[in-house]
Amino acid sequence: MHLKYPFTKIYIFVLVVLSAVQTGCQTDLPSSENTTWTHYGGSPGQSKFFNASEINKENVDQLEVAWVYPTEEQMPNFFSPIVVDTTMYLVGKNSSLIAINLHTREEIWIHANLTGITKRGINYWESEDKNDRRLLLTVNNSLQAIDAVTGESIQSFGKNGYVDLRQGLDRDPTSIRRIQPMMPGVIYDDLVIMGSAPGENYFSAPGHIRAYHVVTGELMWTFHTIPQPGEYGYETWPKDAYKYVGGVNAWSEISVDVEKGIAYLPLGSPTYDYYGADRVGSNLFGNSLVALDARTGERLWHFQTVHHDLWDYDLSPAPQLLTINKDGKTIDAVAVATKHGFMFVFDRVTGEPVFPIEEKAFPPSEMPGEEAWPTQPIPSLPNFTRNEVTVETLNPYFSDSVREVWIQRLGEAKSGLYVPPSDQYETIMMPGALGGANFGNTASDPASGIMYVQTQEHASIYKLNKVEPPKIDLSENEVLRVMNLYDNTCKSCHGVDMSGGVGPSLLNVGQHMIYDEFKSIVINGKGQMPGFIHVDEETLKALYRYLGGNPRTFNFRRNIETKTPEGPVVATGGVEILPDENRASPMSEYPEGVDHPADRYTTDYGLDWPGLAAPPWSSLVAYDLNKGTIKWRRPIGQDSLYVQGDPSKGAPGGVLRKGMVITSSGLVFATAKGGKLYALDADDGEIVWETTLSHEVNGQPSMFLLDGKQYLVVNASSNFARDSYDHSKKAGALPKGYVVFALPKK
Incomplete structure (x- = not known):
């Protein structure tokens, strides 16, 4: 067991106060909670849990399409709609933000042509008196605010109506080409807490976490994910690393415990991902779960799940906030699933591991200048993926000739957990860069202690090459x-x-x-x-x-x-973003006077053979965190990539970046590859209903109540990767769009 925080006097005081709050709190969910979907994951805790019982195990097989809002765009649409009262907010019509009246199913307003908008979601905030309602969104590296009632940009937000997200990262802002997150931020009180997606190249921008005031746009706090001189963790890097290392970013879902005022950050890898000779050390806070005071940004505790990452094993799924009963003790816990198939569980307040974690030794690197960390933390909970590809586990659908090639390649390569990449031979990592568990792939029933993970077992084949x-x-x-x-x-x-x-x-x-x-x-x-x-x-x-x-x-x-779409367009393009007067080139070399390796090495993501190992390639896994066991596992999805014979039958697999909705009536709704939508029994994982959508789903589903009736919304507007299961060409196929399911009217 390795606790990763110092017990300062200030922290002990905070701990005592929070523990007192924890003791006095009701652990079961009040009936009024989780009945709305105003956040990406339903609530700030990103549980994807919804408290409603109209749709249950007995009648779920009666679900039918209630209506569809079509998008009919060439570009894939990954947006996850949110619902506020009787209004749904979504993206469609050439990257336009659209408000839909759920009673009439008509457009209230359209803010057109938000080219460059983060396609996966937005944030909603309202004042206590509800007189100020606004949508927070990122567009072309800026944070902007739109009036949720009128659809018009709020010009008083930030400077000239926007916040330049490139500012405040200790790099020349004009040299940063990419920083806005792939996902929406998370709302806490009057703050929006933002991650980022600066890319994974050498010299990418750092992924510092920042909180902005939702009304003024003022920067309220910054947490340096790559510590600077004098900050905790600075000694885990070379002394000048903060000047050139990038990444260590929250590019997916940040979770917030609103009652305790704690934000939980799943942080990614430092750059460069696969060769770290210029960042010798354990590299805090890379690949760490970090708990911050959501009001101030002060670190409370952290745990690093991978030391000195060389495998792109970001923490990407949302940390799940659950109340568990272990050995007769009630614990408010936070659990995080990883891309390499592990489950880590901690006391939400103290950071104490709930289940033992052991540091185990792994092989050193053979690359010049590289110093792979000698040990890695291995939790005692069962992992949810395989971690090696062998001759015995090769895909049985391979032809004899392909199989012989792979038997030879495996004989010359190395495969296994934490095998460092090399320029002399291939390393075959299972899972690879795509997970394991990726963003959108975790959910929970917070009061019961049951956590759900969508997992993908696709290998990556790496070989380093000198730049x-x-x-x-x-x-x-x-x-x-x-x-x-x-x-x-x-x-x-x-x-x-x-x-x-x-x-x-x-x-x-x-x-x-x-x-x-x-x-x-x-x-x-x-x-x-x-x-x-x-x-x-x-x-x-x-x-x-x-x-x-x-x-x-x-x-x-x-x-x-750009084209102005038909409908009630009230604005177009967001606010005007002022051009840079003197635009600098992206950083491409180490700063002058900084010690650095003579050579750089890179590799691609090695995704040419995702189905290298035998199926199932994708599964939905339920953990009972009260006992520390896997409750059930169910293969899901359709993937005919390596199936010989009838391709329409496919093989189980293909979850990449899908989503779930968990209901209080004991159902797990899950999307999967091939346009699949399932309802599973939360008790045993049995599929109690399924349908195949006309288009692929790559967004988080949503759920809402309208006049007491329960609805499920799935954004099915992406193209299928292969014609072998392109359901959009079949008779009676629905158009691309947001598909709304409900029980038949009585």
């Missing part, structure tokens, strides 16, 4: 490499002729985008586009030239043409 200095002149052969890159990486989204498809057109994109911005988007990703960190500078420049640009010139970006 070579870029060349100035490009040959024809190197241009051919660009075409190979486009065919293998870009074509499926941007089209065979670059004119667009799932993604936008790239024709002549180099004529209206400067090279630095183009490079940042390719490497770090933007919006729903993932980053491709493995692409070298030489190929990037060739690709940029192929798309009509010149890396040596600075072309000013043209305005993107």
Whole structure:
């Protein structure tokens, strides 16, 4: 057991006060709680729990589509709607924010063309007298506020109507190309607590956690996730690391215990993810669960789940706040599931592990300058994934020829938990970069102590390569490499002729985008586009030239043409974001005078063979945290990637970044790959109802009550990855959109 905080006098005083509050609190959920869905995960605790019983085990098989709000957009829509009273807020119609009257199902207002909005969700806040109701959202690295009643931007928020999220990170703000989070923040009182998604490249921005006043936009506090001189944890890094290391960010769901005033941060890996010679040490607060005073941002306690991460094992799912009964003792606990399949459980106030955690030894790194941490924390709870790929566990659907290739590759590679990446051989990690448990993949019944995890067992194959200095002149052969890159990486989204498809057109994109911005988007990703960190500078420049640009010139970006959608449009584009007067290039070298390794190494995410091991590849797992056991496990989803024979039958698998809703009537609603929507019995995991949606789901479902009737909302507006189960082409298919389910009218 390793407690990770110092017992200062101030902290002991806070601990005593919080413990007194804890003792006097009701542990069961009052009936008035969890009956709304005004946050991404239903409530600030992100439990995805809903207190309603109209839909139950006996009648759930009668669920039917009540109505659909269509989106009909080319780009996938991952938004998770929220509901306030009789209004639903969602994104559709070319990245417009839309308010829907749930009684009439008509649009109240449309704030059009919010290009660059965080696609997964927004925050809602209201004053005590409800005279001030506002939506907090991030757009193009800015935090903005929109009047929830009128749909118009609130110009008094921040400076000129917005907060520049690039400010306050101890880097030149104009050099930061990506910082806004993939997910909404979390509301606590009159604060919105924000994470970030700065990317995973060398020299990405740091992922410091910040809280802003919801009315004024004023920065109220900052928690340095990469400690600076004099701060706790600074000694776990090289002395100048805070000047160049990035990441250590909360890119997913932050959970808040509103009664105790504690925010729980699931923090990600430091950059660079797979080679850490420039960040020797354990690297606090990377890969840590951190408890902060939500009002001040002061650290209360933390636990690091991976020391000196070399495997991209971010903490990404929401920490779950549960009350458990262990050995006759009632404990307010916080539990976090990891990308590598472990479950950690702590006392919510003290940080004391509820179940033992042991530091175990693992192999050293063979890479120059690299110092893999000699031990890693292993919890005593059963893990929910496999951690190795062997010949015996290879996918049985492989053909004989493919199987023989993999038998040879496995013989030359290394696989197993915490095997450090190498440039001499492949390391096969299970799970890989996609989890395990990823964002949106945890939920709970807070009062019962039962926690649910959607897990994905996809391997990643890594091999480090030295980053070579870029060349100035490009040959024809190197241009051919660009075409190979486009065919293998870009074509499926941007089209065979670059004119667009799932993604936008790239024709002549180099004529209206400067090279630095183009490079940042390719490497770090933007919006729903993932980053491709493995692409070298030489190929990037060739690709940029192929798309009509010149890396040596600075072309000013043209305005993107937008269309005003039909309907009650009240505003368009949010507030005007003022351009930078002197825009700096993204940081690409270590600061002058800073000691650093002679070479850098990178690898891609190794996702070419996600179904390397035998199925099931995805499951829903229920933990009974009162006993510290797995209560049940149920394979879910459809994935025909490696199935021979009839592809329509598929094989269980494919949860990536889906969601759940847990009900007080004992149901677990879960989405999964292939447009699957399930209702499972919370007691034993039996599927009591399922349906197949016409389009893929990549957002968190929501639930609400209207005039006493219970509704489930699922955003089914993403395209299917493979035609083998493209249900949108079948007779009677629903349009892309938000599908609302309910029981039949009596």
